[in-house]
Amino acid sequence: MSKDIQVSFTLNGKPVTYTVAPHTSLLRMLRNNYNYDVKCGCEEGDCGTCTVLVNGESMKSCITLAAQVEGANIVTTKGLTYGTDEIGHMIQRAFVECGSIQCGFCTPGMVMAAKEYIDDGGIADRKAIRKAISGNLCRCTGYVKIVDAIYRVAKDLGREVR
Amino acid sequence: MKNFAYREADSKDAILAALAELKDAYVIAGGTNVMLNILDKKVNDRTLVNLRNAKELRGIKDNGETITIGATTTISDLEHSELIAGEAKALWQAAVSFADPTTRHSATVGGNISNASPAADTATALMVLDAVVTIEKKGAKREVALTDFFKGVGKTVLAADEIVTAITFKKSHNCAFIKLGLRNAMAISVANVAVNLVKQGDVVKDIKIAMGSVAPTVRRCAEVEKALLGKKLEDAVIAEAVKGLDKDISPIDDIRATGKYRKQVAPVLVTRAIYAACGCKDGGAK
Ligand SMILES: Cc1cc2nc3c(=O)[nH]c(=O)nc-3n(C[C@H](O)[C@H](O)[C@H](O)COP(=O)(O)OP(=O)(O)OC[C@H]3O[C@@H](n4cnc5c(N)ncnc54)[C@H](O)[C@@H]3O)c2cc1C
Ligand code: FES
Ligand code: FES
Numbered sequence: 001m002s003k004d005i006q007v008s009f010t011l012n013g014k015p016v017t018y019t020v021a022p023h024t025s026l027l028r029m030l031r032n033n034y035n036y037d038v039k040c041g042c043e044e045g046d047c048g049t050c051t052v053l054v055n056g057e058s059m060k061s062c063i064t065l066a067a068q069v070e071g072a073n074i075v076t077t078k079g080l081t082y083g084t085d086e087i088g089h090m091i092q093r094a095f096v097e098c099g100s101i102q103c104g105f106c107t108p109g110m111v112m113a114a115k116e117y118i119d120d121g122g123i124a125d126r127k128a129i130r131k132a133i134s135g136n137l138c139r140c141t142g143y144v145k146i147v148d149a150i151y152r153v154a155k156d157l158g159r160e161v162r
Numbered sequence: 163m164k165n166f167a168y169r170e171a172d173s174k175d176a177i178l179a180a181l182a183e184l185k186d187a188y189v190i191a192g193g194t195n196v197m198l199n200i201l202d203k204k205v206n207d208r209t210l211v212n213l214r215n216a217k218e219l220r221g222i223k224d225n226g227e228t229i230t231i232g233a234t235t236t237i238s239d240l241e242h243s244e245l246i247a248g249e250a251k252a253l254w255q256a257a258v259s260f261a262d263p264t265t266r267h268s269a270t271v272g273g274n275i276s277n278a279s280p281a282a283d284t285a286t287a288l289m290v291l292d293a294v295v296t297i298e299k300k301g302a303k304r305e306v307a308l309t310d311f312f313k314g315v316g317k318t319v320l321a322a323d324e325i326v327t328a329i330t331f332k333k334s335h336n337c338a339f340i341k342l343g344l345r346n347a348m349a350i351s352v353a354n355v356a357v358n359l360v361k362q363g364d365v366v367k368d369i370k371i372a373m374g375s376v377a378p379t380v381r382r383c384a385e386v387e388k389a390l391l392g393k394k395l396e397d398a399v400i401a402e403a404v405k406g407l408d409k410d411i412s413p414i415d416d417i418r419a420t421g422k423y424r425k426q427v428a429p430v431l432v433t434r435a436i437y438a439a440c441g442c443k444d445g446g447a448k
Contacts, residue, residue, distance in 0.1 A: 134347030135262030
C-alpha cells in the first residue's frame with residue numbers, strides 16, 4: 001500500500017494542501033477534494049475536458065501527476081467567475097450567447113483552452129483559434145459555434161486582423 | 163492495489179543520487195506516457211522520481227554548428243524556439259504536428275525518445291540531424307548515437323540507474339519532417355518521415371532519411387539513401403530509389419493502419435519529404 005503524500009499549491013487564488021496517494025493524477029486530486037468543475041471524460045489525455053491552467057499553461061489534468069504541481073498556481077473554471085477574472089467572464093458570456101454549449105461536457109476544457117489563447121494575446125483568426133482548441137473534443141457542436149465565441153472575445157478586445 | 167512512492171529531486175545530481183540509491187525508481191518527466199502506464203496498470207511497486215524541477219535539464223543551447231537541448235525541454239519549448247524553427251526545421255515541424263498545444267506543454271523530448279515508441283515524432287526528425295544522446299548516471303556519463311539508442315518497441319540502451327540528460331544534433335537548412343496521422347491534431351503517426359539533404363549542384367552529396375511507425379523502432383532508410391547518393395535529383399531517380407524501402411522497413415498492422423497501407427504510403431511520404439527538404443516542391447501532405 002502506498003504511503004500518502006501532501007501536495008500544496010494555489011487553487012484559484014487560494015492556498016490549499018491535499019493529501020493523496022503518490023500516483024494520483026491532478027484530476028483525481030481535484031475531484032476527490034470536491035472541485036467538480038473539473039470534468040473527467042476519457043481519463044487518457046484525448047478529450048481535453050479536464051484541462052486546467054498550471055502556471056498559466058493549459059494542461060490535461062488526467063495525465064498530470066498531482067505531486068508535480070507542488071507550489072504551482074492552478075486555475076480551473078471556478079477561478080474565472082465574474083468579478084475575479086474579466087477575460088474568463090467574457091469567454092463564458094460569449095459561449096452562452098453564441099450557442100457554443102449543447103450537452104456542455106466539453107465546455108470547461110474549451111473555456112480553459114480559450115482562456116489560455118486570449119491571455120497569450122490570441123487574435124480574431126479562426127484558423128489560429130481552431131489550432132488552440134485542437135486538444136479538446138466536442139461531440140455536439142461541430143466546433144463552429146465554439147470558434148465563433150472565442151473569435152468574438154478576441155474581436156471585442158480589439159484584436160481584429162485587417 | 164496500486165503501490166507507489168514519490169521522490170522530489172530539484173537538481174540533476176539529486177536525481178542521479180536517487181537513481182543510484184533506489185532499486186525501484188521510475189522517472190517521470192511530463193508524465194504523458196507514465197500516467198497512462200499507471201492508469202492502465204502496466205507499472206506498479208515503483209518510486210516515481212520527478213525530473214521536472216531540475217532546471218539544468220531544460221533548455222535549448224546554440225553551440226555554433228550544433229544545438230543541445232535538455233531532456234526535459236518540452237515540445238512546446240521547441241515549437242516556440244526561433245533557433246529550432248530556423249536551424250532545425252525538421253524538428254520544428256515534428257513539434258508543431260505533435261499531439262495538440264495542451265499536450266505539448268507537458269510532453270518532453272527526453273520522454274519521447276526514452277519511451278521508445280516506433281511512432282515517436284521527435285526521434286525521426288532528430289535521427290536525420292545526427293543526434294547524439296547524452297546519458298548520465300551517478301559519477302558517469304556516456305554518449306550514444308540516436309541510431310544506436312533504440313533496441314526495440316519500448317526498449318532502449320538505458321540502464322535502470324541512467325537517464326537521458328541532453329540531446330545534441332547538427333543544424334541543417336535542408337531538412338523536412340512529414341507526419342501522416344488520421345486527423346490534423348492529437349494523432350499518433352500512422353507513419354512519419356524526415357529527410358536531411360546536402361546537394362552539390364544537382365547532385366546529392368549527402369542524404370539522411372528516417373522513418374517512424376514502419377518498423378519496431380524509428381530507423382534510417384539506408385537502402386534509399388545509398389540509391390540516391392551521388393545521383394542527380396530527378397523524379398525518375400527518386401522513384402527508383404524509394405523501391406529500396408522494401409528492404410528498409412517492415413511495417414505491421416495495428417489499430418491505426420495496416421502494414422500493407424503503410425508500405426503503399428511510405429514511398430509517397432519519402433518522395434514528398436525529399437522535395438520538401440530541398441525546397442523544390444511543396445512536400446507537405448494536403
Ligand atoms: C493525447 C496524447 C497525444 C500524443 N501525441 C503524440 C504525438 O503526436 N507524437 C508522439 O511522438 N507522441 C505522442 N504522445 C506520446 C507522449 O506524449 C510522448 O511520448 C511524450 O514525448 C512523452 O514525454 P513525457 O515527458 O510526457 O514522458 P513521461 O511520460 O514522463 O515518460 C515517458 C517514458 O520515458 C521515461 N523517461 C522520461 N524522461 C526520461 C529521461 N530524461 N531519461 C530516461 N527516461 C526518461 C519514463 O520513465 C517513461 O518510461 C501523445 C500522448 C498523448 C497522451
Ligand atoms: S479526461 Fe483528461 S483528456 Fe479526457
Ligand atoms: S457540447 Fe457536448 S461535447 Fe461539446
